[in-house]
Amino acid sequence: MCGLTGFAAFGPFEAAPARAALQAMSTSLAHRGPDGEGLWLDPEAGVALSQQRLAIIDLSETGHQPMASPGGRYMAVFNGEIYGYRALRAELAARGTIFRGSSDTEVLLAAADAWGVQAALERVNGMFALVLFDRQARRLILACDRLGKKPLYIGVQGGLLLFGSELKALRAHPAFTAPQLDRQALAAFLSYGYIPAPQTIYRQAVKLQPGHLLELDLTAPPLSARALAAQARPFWRAEAAAAAGLADPFPDAAAALAALETQLETAVGARMVADVPVGAFLSGGIDSTLVTAMMQAQSQTPVLSFTVRFGEAEVNEADHAAALARHIGTDHHEVTATPQMALDLLERMPDVYDEPFADPSQLPSLLVSQLARGHLKVALSGDGGDESFGGYARYGRMMMFERLAARVPGLAARMLAAAPEMLMRGLTAALRPGLPPHLRREASPDRLRKLAAILAHPDFRSRYEAQFSMWAPAAVMRAAxxxxxxxxxxxxxxxxxxxxxxxxxxxxxxxxxxDVLVKVDRASMAEGLEVRAPLLDYRVVETAWRMPAALRFDSSGGKAALRQLLARRVPQQLFDRPKQGFSIPQNAWLRGPLKARAADLFETGGAVAQELDAALLRRRWQEHLSGRRNWGAHLWAVLMLELWLQRWMAPEAGADALPPAAAARGGGRG
Structure with missing residues (x-):
């Protein structure tokens, strides 16, 4: 695990200024790899590569990067892990490959030597971002893992191609000091709270999409970053995995569960391989509990487990996590998330997430990463279970909405979405007594208005898109x-x-x-912690698509298969409860302990006033404070945008200042 960065000049460069620029880029990522730094330049070819290393496998110098492939053709920097690499190493050794060390990176590069880069990527199982310089063909090759665990940003400016694990590495290069805001990406952020790939917040940069490979001839610079994104090709596609799985289902539920259990136990075991201690995030939910139980079954000693406690009951699962830890037998640790902690962390957010990002669980993710990093370097998580096994509460809600959409005319839904607030309050009060208890608690004028807006859309996919939306860009952006x-x-x-x-x-x-993987990658790597996700093993994902539909999503709340596997290991009463999620109580905190910090923005305009309608922001802020409306998610997104604009788009902004955690570690050099 590490931070990688570098650039290509499409022609020779002077060594001294190139090394200084590369050093600045590398230093900006010191938090991702506090165990060592490596710089490599080929001035004649115009290529510069750097890695900040978090040493997990092969802690010796033979694991140092940038690393040459055993055959010498490739020079590479790699961020991530290859699982099951020892079997691949044995196969390559039998073919005559001689290895210098014991790292998984060297095995991946030997596979590229033996079979070519794409064939090697198709054979390996892992989470990674990879940049290789093909010294023989004078080509640069960039790749990301199948599900998108590890990020790779690519920028084009000043005749250079720049790349890095985070955008701040690109900002550290002198050629990338004044990028332009991409307002299409800003609109996406306001809608979703994050910016989907391949877009980034800058017009001059893109994200390489999951499961994609990009090969570049270094004889001429590309026209733009967007052109590069279009040029990348997939070596694995989730769409194809879904189609293949649905076309080849398991014969019955028993066979499906047996295959899933085998694949998941293998995935957990592979992710426990490290030359340093490995622990687990244990939130108390189905996914993390199943992963932790499988870990403990394969461990000779108690697994270290970690969770976050909240004072607010509606978001607190710490008591459940502690009970599960006692049953499983882990060595359990927890940290209590207080409003003051959140306030203290706010100013770090634009350095941890160096493009606008507004998932409020970013704060507890950072706290649990801090807690775990005090004990170890690697933790396993339950990420991925919701997507493959129907675990999100919105899935059940959307199915209910579909039944309503069949009965409510689109015109009526549009009229209701635009109804006055007093009417919405009256309708909510009238409807609430007839709702089931779990829905009665959630009923509010805001939710009723959002439901009407969703039902007003003409088809299922557009309704699903609408349920994600926060701000309507056309209403809030000054130039949408x-x-x-x-x-x-x-x-x-x-x-x-x-x-x-x-x-x-x-x-x-x-x-x-x-959203999910960006949150986890930045929060964990800000603390120099590697997080591995067994449920995101691509073979587990492919297995999930072959399972009967009732084992993936059912009316009881989804995750039927995972629940059945967990019930074989943990008493059902310890985990059979409604899903709570992993977030802060943002509505209450914005009215209370975060109020003063947020008021500085919403009552004075702030930097966002250049991009957004300040009068609309003030109005929604006042409605939220009064308790008439719950605009917490909307206001949190604007607050995150404001902090980002102050940090990265002010005239003096740049990456010359390290994030506090990295600076405290002396820039991260080993």
Missing amino acids: PARPPAAFTARALPEGLDPPALMMLLDTLVYLPG
Whole structure:
């Protein structure tokens, strides 16, 4: 695990200024790899590579990067892990490959020597971002893992190609000091709270999409970053995995569960391989509990487990996690998330997430990463279970909405969405007594208005897109783009997907890599912690698509298969409860302990006033404070945008200042 960065000049460069620029880029990522730094330059070819290393496998100098392939053709920097690499190493050794060390990176490069880069990527199982310089063909090759666990940003400016694990590495290069805001990406952020790939917040940069490979001839610079994104080709596609699985289902539920259990136990065991201690995030939910139980079954000593406690009951699962830890037998640790902690962490957010990002669980993710990093370097998580096994509460809600959509005319839904507030309050009060208890607690004028807005859309995919939306860009942006965000409706998908399968596939393609994995990668790597996700092993994902629909999503709340596997290991009463999620109580905190910090923005305008309608922001802030409306998610997104604009788009902004955690570690050099 590490931070990688570098650039290509499409011709020779002077060594001294190039090394200084590369050093600045590398230093900006010191938090991702506090165990060592490596710089490599080829001035004649115009290529510069750097890695900040978090040493997990092969802690010796033979694991140092940048690393040459055993045959010498490739020079590479690699961020991530290859699982099951020892079997691949034995196969390559039998073919005559001589290895210097014991790292998984060297095995991957030997596979590229032996079979070519694409064939090697198709054979390996892992989470990674990879940049290789093919010294023989004078080509640069960039790749990301199948599900998007590890990020790779690519920028084009000043005749250079720049790349890095985070955008701040690109900002550290002198050629990338004044990038332009991409207002289409800003509109996406306001809609979703994150920016889906391949867009980034800058017009001059893109994200390489999951499962994609990009090869570049270094004789001429590309026209633009967007042209590069279009040039990348997939070596694995979630859409194809879904279609293949649905076309080749297991014969029955018993066979499906047996195959899933085998694949998941193998995935957990492979992710426990390290030359340093490995622990687990244990939130108390189905996914993390199953992963932790499988870990403990394969461990000779108690697994270290970690969770976050909240004072607010509606978001607190720490008591459940502690009870599960006692039953499983882990060595359990927890940290209590207080409003003051959140306030203290706010100013770090634009350095941890160096493009706008507004998933409020970013704060507890950072706290649990801090807690775990005090004990170890690697933790396993339960990420990925919701997307492959129908675990999100919105899936059940959307199925209910579909039944309503069949009975409510679109015109009536549009009229209701635009109804006055007093009418919405009266309707909510009238409807609440007839709702089931779990829905009665959630009933509010805001939710009723959002429901009407969803039902007003003409088809299922557009309704699913609408349920994600926060701000309407056309209403809040001073200069909104003509094309609205459409990350969930613009993709070509296999034919014949039922609504639950459609939602799970869309979330795997968009929400998982754009939100969930960004949150976990930045929060953990800000603390120099590696997080591995067994449920995101691509073989587990492919197995999930072969399972009977009732084992993936059912009316009881989804995750039927995972629940059955967990019930073999943990008493059902310890985990059979409604899903709570992992977030802060943002509505209450914005009215209380975060009020003063947020008021500085919403009552004075702030930097966002250059891009957004300040009067609308003030109005929604006052409505939220009064308790008439719950605008917490909307206001949190604007607060995150404000902090980002102050940090990265002010005239003096740049990456010359390290994030506090990295600076405290002396820049991260080993």
